[in-house]
Amino acid sequence: MRIALVIRHVAFEDLGAFAAPIERAGYAVRYQEAGLNAPDPEDGRRADLLVVLGGPVGAYEDDLYPFLRGEREALRARLAAGAPTLGICVGAQLMAAALGARVAPGPGKEIGWAQVELTDRGRAGPLRHLDRVPVLHWHGDVLDLPPGAERLAATPLCPNQAFALGRHGLGFQFHPEADGQGFERWLIGHAVEIAATPGVSVPALRDDARRYGPGAAEVGRRCLGEWLGGLA
Numbered sequence: 001m002r003i004a005l006v007i008r009h010v011a012f013e014d015l016g017a018f019a020a021p022i023e024r025a026g027y028a029v030r031y032q033e034a035g036l037n038a039p040d041p042e043d044g045r046r047a048d049l050l051v052v053l054g055g056p057v058g059a060y061e062d063d064l065y066p067f068l069r070g071e072r073e074a075l076r077a078r079l080a081a082g083a084p085t086l087g088i089c090v091g092a093q094l095m096a097a098a099l100g101a102r103v104a105p106g107p108g109k110e111i112g113w114a115q116v117e118l119t120d121r122g123r124a125g126p127l128r129h130l131d132r133v134p135v136l137h138w139h140g141d142v143l144d145l146p147p148g149a150e151r152l153a154a155t156p157l158c159p160n161q162a163f164a165l166g167r168h169g170l171g172f173q174f175h176p177e178a179d180g181q182g183f184e185r186w187l188i189g190h191a192v193e194i195a196a197t198p199g200v201s202v203p204a205l206r207d208d209a210r211r212y213g214p215g216a217a218e219v220g221r222r223c224l225g226e227w228l229g230g231l232a
Contacts, residue, residue, distance in 0.1 A: 001028045005047035007071060009034045009055025009090065012185035016177040017217035021225035022049070035067045049228075050078055054089025054175060056190065058141055059096075059103045072098040084231050085169045086224075089139055092163070092171030099146035099165075106142035108157055111193075111200045113137070113208040113216070116161045116174060122152035126226035127162060129219040134212040136178035138190070143173065167230055176220040180213015 004027035008014060015022065015029065022029060027049055034055065052075065057065050059072075075098040078085050087095040093103045113134040118127055130153075142158050145151055149169075152162035161173045178186075187194070187202050194200050 002026055002048035003046075004029050004049040004051060006031045006051040006053065007034055007091070008032070008053050009057060010189060012182065012189050013054045013089075013175075015051070015053070016175075016181070017179040017220045018051075018177040018224050021221050021228060022051075024225065025228040034071065035065065045077055045081060045083065047078075047083075049084045049086070050074070051086045052088070052091030052094055053177075054091060054138070056193070057090060058105075059090055059093035059143075068094070079165060079169055082166065082168045085165075086227075087169075087171040088177060089173060089175060090141075092173055093141060093143045095165075095169065095171045096143040096146040096149075096160075096163075099148075101144040101146040103141055103143045106140060106157060109140040109197055109200075110137035110155065110157055110174075111139075111197055112205060113212045114155065116153040116155055118153050119151050121150050121164070122162065125152070125164070126223045126230070127152050129222040129226070130176060133215055133219050134208070135216050135220070136175040136209075136212075137173075138175060138186075139173060143171075170227055176216070176223060178209075178213065179217030179220070180209040181217075183209040183213065 004022050008031050062068050071094050075095050097103050113136055115134055118131055143160055145160050149163040149165050151160055152164055154161050158173055163171045
């Protein structure tokens with residue numbers, strides 16, 4: 001069986017809705033916890049699929065979190081080899097940084113459920129399933145488009161919400177894997193950030209997760225399943 005190596009930064013940000021299509025595509029999921037046993041470049045080359053999930057750290061905070069260097073090196077080696085790679089939130093930022101693109105604080109935070117605007121390229125591929133569907137956003141940093149990438153989606157605060165690197169690389173700034181299940185863990189884990197962000201509240205986030213989570217999960221599974229099918 002093929003191996004999907006999944007780098008997780010915090011326990012509550014897991015594969016979510018993406019677990020089912022990855023397993024249906026014939027991958028056995030193996031989590032590695034960032035900062036404890038994150039992969040070296042050789043690990044990144046060996047996996048059949050590498051997924052780097054989100055987390056409340058900046059892709060540029062090497063001085064505080066030295067393990068980020070190892071993640072970028074693994075991604076750089078893997079992307080250079082054209083191997084299947086998926087990044088979500090800080091995972092997408094690390095993919096961009098591994099290819100030399102800038103990642104930095106943005107003009108404001110995006111926290112909550114909202115639609116993304118797909119580009120023509122986005123509408124022509126797997127992301128078309130996400131069109132006009134509110135998805136979860138949870139970030140304050142933005143990324144520049146890495147060399148050779150195609151922009152797939154945007155929002156007013158973040159022009160590069162998703163990008164593709166040929167058929168083998170896909171990065172999401174937002175969270176299409178979030179399905180609303182277990183969302184209380186997000187509210188607990190990000191309690192300090194929620195309290196410090198004007199216009200964001202626990203009750204509103206909870207209500208929106210109930211309202212939008214199931215629909216977002218369904219289109220997220222379709223999107224990823226189609227992308228995985230195209231890898232062959």
